[in-house]
Amino acid sequence: MHKKEEHIDWARHDRDFWTSIDLDNTLFTDWVVTGMFYESVHWVEAFLATKSQHSKKHAERKANIVSHKSELRPIWNNFIKLETDSRNARYECYKHTAKEAQQLIPLVDNIKGHISQLL
16 A cells, blocks of 8 residues: 555656646647646545555545545545546547646646645
8 A cells, every 4th residue: 555655746746747748839638637637646545545545446536535525525526527537538539728728727736735734
């Protein structure tokens, strides 16, 4: 099982990746959106590590979030939106516009901020 600190480091790593890309001048918004989602995944997993839990699959992670609904309810909608947009980019060949990707940034920031307060 990964430690909280490892997930925090990986979340920061993912953020460093997606923020290094100029959204207005890239053809790779799909990877930006995917990076945003995986940053969020690692923030959630950092929280779950404090509860001695680890999710091996996305469905398991969502169940784990629900099991901690009193603490994680504020991020649920943001997390689901990021997961959906990332899945659409990866599997449905959906090409996000720069504006659509920029609109996801506050969702990632909300997840990071909320979970940081819980850690």
